[in-house]
Amino acid sequence: MLSFLGFSMVAVFMYLIMSKRLTPLVALMLIPILFGLIGGYANDLGTMMFEGVKAIAPTAIMIFFAILYFGLMIDTGLFEPLIGKILKLVKGDPLKIVVGTAVLSMMVALDGDGTTTYMITVSSLLPLYKRLRMNPLILAGVAMSSMGVMNMTPWGGASAMAMTSLKLDSSELFLPLIPVVMGFGLLWVLVISFIFGKMERRRLGVIDIDAFREVASTAEMDAKIEFNYRRPKLVWFNLALTLILIVLLIMDVIPLMILFMVAFAIALLVNYPNIKEQQERISSHASNAVAVVSIVIAAGIFTGIMSGTKMIDAMATTLVSLIPEAMGQHLPVIVAFLSAPFTFFMSNNAFYFGVLPIIAQAAESYGISAAEIGRASILGQPVHVLSPLVAAAHLLIGMVGIEFSDLQRFLIKWALGTTTVMVIAALVLGVISL
Incomplete structure (x- = not known):
């Protein structure tokens, strides 16, 4: 019964957000509460939700101030010189820009942290x-595809958890996967970025940068856009602080938040010593930060109820029991x-x-080793990063300014392909063995 309740909750939740009948914020809070009440956990729901929110709070705080920080850096014009150099290098070719996005995000993702990867990649390239x-x-x-592969490194979340839960070391779990992850996985991401780049090149063509700048400059003047918040004289300070x-x-060495x-x-x-200017800069990014952080906190309610009611445990047991005896030899591929x-x-x-x-x-x-099961278990990470339960994913869509459901529909087939x-x-x- 508990397992059925859990699967039903996940199905209803995903249907409502994918069909855009509910926003992720509302669905993450109300759907688990509804199913918790159906399951008879009314007296314990408050404690479960509190524990879930408490666990996610440091991440929410970190994301809030990360959005404000990188938004401020964009305002100051920190990335303008970089953008200028990239424009000269790619010569207005969308194909080169998208492939460059993949290379940059792969390099940044070497630290195994999705939040850092998305913040640096998007802050550098979104303008x-x-x-x-x-x-x-x-x-x-492209950033998410790169992260989906690089998250499999030993210091990334998935591999670290697999090694811990199965009591393995990196030589048993990750080293055999290096050709798979660093070779075929990243090569496929470059193939994806090439395909996306070709799509954009067909749509936009190779842009004449000089002519484009004149048009953009004229449009900005016509719209009376003022960039009085730029701080070109402080670019070296801002660069040093960011590095x-x-x-x-x-x-x-210090908690991220x-x-x-x-x-x-x-x-x-340093950039805006005037209090009025400070308030203006905070206000300009506050709506974006609040929108992202509210979803992350709401996810705490979802995970808190899932864990507190033991729905997750029941779902896991059910799924394992569904594997037919005859398929036991093929467990690595199934996993x-x-x-x-x-x-x-x-x-x-x-x-x-x-x-x-x-x-x-x-x-x-x-006769299948735990190491082989562990290796198989992390190959689904390219799809995992698309989950609405991943805090860094909400940071990404918030910074880029897109809808979660749109990104999922756009990327899911490519993630499955990876x-x-x-x-x-x-x-x-x-x-792994067949």
């Missing part, structure tokens, strides 16, 4: 996409493909600490 009128879905889609912030993020709070305060004070929907509908924590140990235990009876390519490569290279 360029807007200037050339390129589809922002492509920027978000220090990124280094500290990677070193993980504290880093962004302090960095934002310093940047605001590889099932990890995509599993980690889409539930958090990585729930899957790797709740579901994976059960599957690994079942696999032992067929997982499929890596599973086939893993089979061919003998990383």
Whole structure:
């Protein structure tokens, strides 16, 4: 009964947000409450929701100030010199820009953190996409595709959790996957970006940058757009502050939320010492920050009820029991493909600490090692990053200014393609068995 309730809740939730009958914010809060009441947990719902929100609070605070910080850096004009150099390098070719987006996001994603990857990639390239009128879905889609592959590194969330729950080390789990992840996975992302770039080149053509600048400049004058908040004289200070912030993020010496709070305060004070100017800059980005953070906090209610009611545990047990006895020898391939929907509908924590140990235990009876199951379990990460339960995904759509459902529809088939390519490569290279 509990398992049925959990699957029903996930199905209703996804249907309502994908069909745009409810916003993610409303669905994340009201749907789990409704199903919690149906399940008879009325007396405990308050505690469950509080625990879920409490767990997500540091992430929500970090995202709030990260949006304010990078929004402020865009206002000051920090990325304008970079955009100018990129414009000269790509010569207005959308294809080169999209492929460059993939390369940049892959490099930044080496730290295994989606939040950092999205913030740096989008902050650097969104002004360029807007200037050339390129589809922002492509920027978000390419960044997310890169993160879906790079999240599989040993210091990324998925691999770390798989190693912890199965008591493995990186030599057992990740090293055999290097050709699959770093080779075929990233190569497929470059193929995706090439296809997207060709689409944009057909739509926009190769843009004459000089002519485009004249048109853009004239349009800005006609619209009486004033950029009096630019701070070209402080570009070196802002660059240094941002580089220090990124280094500290990677070193993980201070909690992320504290880093962004302090960095934002310093940047605001130095760039806009006038209190009125400070208020204007905060107000200009507040609506975006609140929209993203509210969804992240709402996700705490969803995960809190899912965990507190034990729906996740029941769902995991049911799914494992559905695997036919005759298919037991093929568990690695089954796990590889099932990890995509599993980690889409539930958090990585729930899957790797709740579901994976059960599957690994079942696999032992067929002579399949825990290491092989662990490797298979992280191949679904390209789909996982599209989940509405991933906080960094809400940061991404908030920064780019798109709808979550639009991004999911745009990218889901390509994400499934990434997982499929890596599973086939893993089979061919003998990383997992058929």
